[in-house]
Amino acid sequence: MAHSLIKNSIKSINPKFLSTLSAHRIVRRFGSAAAADEEQSSSFTFSSEGDSIQLKSPSAARRKLSSSVTMPISFMTGSIVGKRFYKEVKTKEADDGNGWTVMLDYRTLKTPAKRPLKLPTVALAKAIAAEWDYQQIDGIRPFTMPLMRLACTALERVPVTRPKIIEHLVKKFNQDLVFCRAPDDNELASLVYERQVDKIDPLLHWLESEFGFKPVVYSSFFGGKQEDGLVMAIEKLLKKTDDCELAAIDAIAASAQSLTIAIALVHGRLQIEEAIELIRLEEDLQVDRWGLVEGGHDIDIADIRVQISSPVVFLGLSRNM
Structure with a gap:
């Protein structure tokens, strides 16, 4: 009974609600630098320097070891964390077959603690992928990604x-x-x-x-x-x-x-x-x-x-x- 009521509630929601501005509207100055060419690097990490968030490519010695995107802790605060650096968003079953992950181009999305974002269902993975696909070129806005934050x-x-x-x-x-x-x-x-x-x-x-x-x-x-x-x-x-x-x-x-x-x-x-x-x-x-x-x-x-x-x-x- 409870499950069916939740299901009916979900169906009644206007999808635009989830792209509405949330309460966490934080105004700060953030800068972003694009990473190296995709052919030269297969991963990106974020680092904080002063009041800016910079997107950096890994060193040459690590390029072949990583193919992931790690979100900064500032993602959880609602700050704009940088320009959109990916073209395609898709979902993929986890390598161990236990859960689903989100891919930004060919990079696996990771949490702020640098763990793979392993989700329990393909439905949730696709919904979070849709949030990432919604992001505009000029900036990634966590306050329009409530499912990712949760x-x-x-x-x-x-x-x-x-x-x-x-x-x-x-x-x-x-x-x-x-x-x-x-x-x-x-x-x-x-x-x-x-x-x-x-x-x-x-x-x-x-x-x-x-x-x-x-x-x-x-x-x-x-x-x-x-x-x-x-x-x-x-x-x-x-x-x-x-x-x-x-x-x-x-x-x-x-x-x-x-x-x-x-x-x-x-x-x-x-x-x-x-x-x-x-x-x-x-x-x-x-x-x-x-x-x-x-x-x-x-x-x-x-x-x-x-x-x-x-x-x-x-x-x-x-x-x-």
Whole structure:
């Protein structure tokens, strides 16, 4: 059931969402130098020098030993990392037959930690290849490559820092967006309160039925405290996740300010549009009352669509859904 709901959510997404600018718009000065002729070199590596990222060809002694492209750590920060240096993007089954890789011309793509970008399914590999193929001549823009970023997170960050990720998510659970209820003491606040009761209470009922503990709602900006049993049940669920699932949950929770929404999305309780409606509930009420600010609200809406849709798509593709 959960898998079919995720699959339906993926089908409902406009593909343009994944090429929309994300929230990580970092303005810095970066330079890029093209590498040597392809006939002279079969690999490229990136190196940082000051405020620039330079693309260098390897020494003559190493030319025959490498045929890969290693992305710099700055790829994970959203910076423009250099000009497009490849013409063709394709996928290839990993040499050991375990997974799929992305090829930029004849070079195998590697992660910032210089490991082959080995993906679990051909569907995910093709989607990431499409992100690379989308890049323009003047620069490679990581903020238009959300699936690539999530793949690097699942392959490198999650296996190493899994306990810390779970600890952080559990710590933030008490301040979850869906537990915070507006006061019912004035006209504007009462409108928010009524909408929260209508839209959020069904999700809280699901949380109670799923984990056996009734969530506590509160009106304090400083948050409240959930029952230890509910917190422990959530922590137990997180510990059972695989690396791709935990990466997706962590990404959604950070954007939604809600671990509950993240878990509900991954488990098929919420569709993507329903999740976005809950995240933007109060702001959308303000827009309805005072009007939409062009260049502000519309960009925020597009951005949250990318931040929420990308992990759901990533997780579905990693499971061949």
